Amino acid sequence: MEELDERKTKILKAVIRNYLDTGEPVGSRTISKYTDLNLSSATIRNEMSDLEDLGYIVSPHTSAGRIPTDKGYRFYVDNLMMEKDREVSDMKEFVIEHTEKMEAVLKQVVKLLANNTNYATMITAPNAAHGKLKFIQLSAVDEEHILAVIVLDRNVIKNKMIAVMEKPDEEIMLKLNLLLNTHLNGMSLDQINLAVITRMKEQAGEYAGIVEGVLNAIAEAIGEDEDLEIYTSGATNIFKYPELSDSRKASELILALEEKTSLADLVTAETDDENDIQVYIGSESPVSTMKDCSVVTASYDLGDGMKGTIGIIGPKRMDYENVYDNLKTLKKQLDDIFRKDDT
Amino acid sequence: MEELDERKTKILKAVIRNYLDTGEPVGSRTISKYTDLNLSSATIRNEMSDLEDLGYIVSPHTSAGRIPTDKGYRFYVDNLMMEKDREVSDMKEFVIEHTEKMEAVLKQVVKLLANNTNYATMITAPNAAHGKLKFIQLSAVDEEHILAVIVLDRNVIKNKMIAVMEKPDEEIMLKLNLLLNTHLNGMSLDQINLAVITRMKEQAGEYAGIVEGVLNAIAEAIGEDEDLEIYTSGATNIFKYPELSDSRKASELILALEEKTSLADLVTAETDDENDIQVYIGSESPVSTMKDCSVVTASYDLGDGMKGTIGIIGPKRMDYENVYDNLKTLKKQLDDIFRKDDT
DNA sequence: TGTTAGCACTCCACACATTCGAGTGCTAAT
DNA sequence: ATTAGCACTCGAATGTGTGGAGTGCTAACA
16 A cells, blocks of 8 residues: 555645745645646645645644655655756866866865755765775985885875984885885785785895885875865855754854764765665754755765765755756766876 | 043953953943942943044944944054963974874864864965975886976975876986986075076986976976965854854855955965064954954964964954964964974 | 032833734535 | 635734833032
């Protein structure tokens, strides 16, 4: 047995659509005019009363219209939201101009998305933890410092200064460089096990200390991504929605966007949607400060376990279709950008 | 002739002090009790009336107390604010833990300052434009890319990928490295003139193209600092002050802190204070969105024309003494941190 | 002449009452 | 099953009254 017959579904849809537009509770009369099924307000009232009993809508007080509950939104997102093949403006052209650094690309993307959607947005870099080592270069910078430059897959570059007691001479440096590159080239971090390490140290002889320093540097450099960098944009967009802009809520939300620590919970959550797009409505969100919001995240995938997440944070009455499409498109384009331009 | 006699000064001071504390208009009776000069409220009233005529205070409506005008605050800051030698908690110990990267230090500092003061804060990195080249390393990363690592004074590190047609062989790379380092070592950017460049290109022979690439990379890498990086923290602190937290003002301010472009106007302004501390009250600020705020900036100086700025943004009724002292101390400590730890 | 007490006045903030309209639930008629 | 009609409810908007804080002015005082 279906919980909702066709008519109820239509009415629920109409209620939600209308509420998404206006942000105001919607009454039976309004619906009676909106829909094509010609019914009087009274009939609608009865149906709405049923819908309320079923938990899809609720009236904020005795004599106001109805607004969707989290369950209502959920039903809408799961069943009612039809994927129009709408035009989502192509971001690639804006973004690719000069993709010098991944960081710059990401910043541009969140900003663009925030402007397009009028919601707050966030993005994480693809985590390099599974990236492979491509190249290592040690250089003696001055008397007491060796600079380790570590290049990962996709030309992600990490620098690390290593303090030493005394500057090793040219020849040693060459040897160490050779040693490091031959042993580590093409390896991913989790492939560097004790066996590899001891073998290298043996060969390094008295300079095992430096090798150890470099290995630490590698671990640390890659590890930096563990407390992953998150970029946000459009935080002030939340002021566009009255239901979020009273100072308590706004403050909490903006703080969350500024601190970014709680956002990590959003981006690390597992996705199960076929499209890797995840919709959290209200209290479904893992972050409690966002219980008055909806959060939509998409993860983009670069292969090799390198994944990043992009997300949108807005009011529950969010334009889900638009957001969904935007993210889907963006996801594809990010894949393209990072795969092709091997920046 | 002095515009304000001693008694008026005292009263003005009392009014402002009180307003800084409470944020509410202060009346004559309150003052009559506060001050040591034993005067009745009536007398105070007369004096306050005078002060209002002179433009130091104003009453928001007929029968409220008085609040300071911008002129009043200005007078307070210039003349009344005595420098108590108060304890400002030492930040160094917190900061120095692990000063791997300047970026990390700066982020920590703004955060700390925001927590200490309960205002929004910002900081810019010392601009490296006048920094000297310390070390350059070219490495062939793969068939089509050469990585240029550029180390500046104070071990600021820049990376740059240079695309090439074909990979130069080992020997060439060594030569180029030697060439670059001998010619450029210790030079500052503005010392690299056409003469130097042509001489280098001559010596590079058929690889002049790569040399040019590196020079461009240097220029670009250093130039990145021109659109200077600004870090902010504690934006949500503004919600702690009712006079700033209505959604229009809050939105504008937070947007400014998020976008950071307008902040540049604040940090680039010339300082003329002996301590390099600049106080902008209300409309004195070069940024119009901050006309309801006060902004206090301090620039720290690392020599060699390397300067950075740190600033605080808060309500006009800011605890100027505290902020002033905090900045003064911090300024010194930043100098120390960056001078000693040559990180 | 400077200071003070007293007083009328103003205006805001707050509490309270009133109205108005949108929307509901229920009942009875179709 | 649908609908018209009606009583009812509640919130938003608006109006009214009161109290208090603060002022400006005047007259008395040292």
